Amino acid sequence: MTIFPHYIPQSDPPRPPWETLPTMYDLPSDNPEEPGLPDDFHFLQPLLLYLTFQPINWNPELVYSAADLNLYYDLQHPLWYKRPDWFGVVGVKKLYKGEDLRLSYVTWQETANPFVIVELLSPGTEVEDLGTSEKAEDKPPSKWDVYEKILRIPYYIVFSGYTNQLQAFGLVGGHYEPINLTNGRILMPELSLSLGVWQGAFRDIERLWLRWFTLEGELIPEPTEEVAAANERVMIAEQKAEKLAERLRQLGVNPDEME
Numbered sequence: 001m002t003i004f005p006h007y008i009p010q011s012d013p014p015r016p017p018w019e020t021l022p023t024m025y026d027l028p029s030d031n032p033e034e035p036g037l038p039d040d041f042h043f044l045q046p047l048l049l050y051l052t053f054q055p056i057n058w059n060p061e062l063v064y065s066a067a068d069l070n071l072y073y074d075l076q077h078p079l080w081y082k083r084p085d086w087f088g089v090v091g092v093k094k095l096y097k098g099e100d101l102r103l104s105y106v107t108w109q110e111t112a113n114p115f116v117i118v119e120l121l122s123p124g125t126e127v128e129d130l131g132t133s134e135k136a137e138d139k140p141p142s143k144w145d146v147y148e149k150i151l152r153i154p155y156y157i158v159f160s161g162y163t164n165q166l167q168a169f170g171l172v173g174g175h176y177e178p179i180n181l182t183n184g185r186i187l188m189p190e191l192s193l194s195l196g197v198w199q200g201a202f203r204d205i206e207r208l209w210l211r212w213f214t215l216e217g218e219l220i221p222e223p224t225e226e227v228a229a230a231n232e233r234v235m236i237a238e239q240k241a242e243k244l245a246e247r248l249r250q251l252g253v254n255p256d257e258m259e
Contacts, residue, residue, distance in 0.1 A: 051222035056192040070104035
């Protein structure tokens with residue numbers, strides 16, 4: 001006699017694992033020992049700033065910018081550093097001493113400090129980025145204090161990818177003062193540039209991005225935009241040439257026989 005196991009019918013089948021396992025929204029994406037969010041936005045936004053940082057009145061060979069690079073600032077404490085999400089420098093060569101790619105930016109070995117720094121707000125870094133953290137003895141100073149009091153960075157920009165809020169601070173008399181936006185942009189006449197929020201697609205992702213403009217408000221194109229603009233100019237020129245050729249044919253002139 002064959003004995004069949006007794007099956008208990010299930011009215012609700014088990015849910016698939018991709019519905020029950022943690023998602024990227026459930027798992028931490030930061031390092032508790034070094035706050036910050038190494039997410040897609042923190043990669044793409046600095047990349048856009050890097051590609052469009054082209055100070056018009058500076059020799060391109062003396063313009064440098066970097067993202068997520070250690071910035072050493074205190075000769076008395078040579079192991080102390082900050083790691084800005086993005087910073088730009090004018091007056092230094094792209095290669096360290098004209099020879100090597102930089103492993104970090106050591107201010108006492110360089111000819112200029114950063115001119116502008118951008119921090120992208122994260123829940124774990126907001127307090128330090130905005131200078132509201134309590135000062136602790138025998139601890140490194142906050143980013144705000146380093147940028148304002150030690151390195152004296154002329155422009156300090158804070159942008160939130162969550163709220164799209166843009167805050168700008170300029171060095172006035174040794175301390176930071178809020179900068180009023182002009183037509184939604186931060187004017188930096190020393191660079192002949194401005195910085196503002198732009199709605200558009202970068203790397204096929206449509207959202208609000210922080211990017212560089214001219215002082216007059218024209219976009220500084222990144223390489224793929226330059227190629228697209230060049231292709232569009234060629235297409236327009238070809239269309240004009242074809243219209244002209246058609247007009248000549250209507251007048252009884254064969255454009256193919258013209259020199």
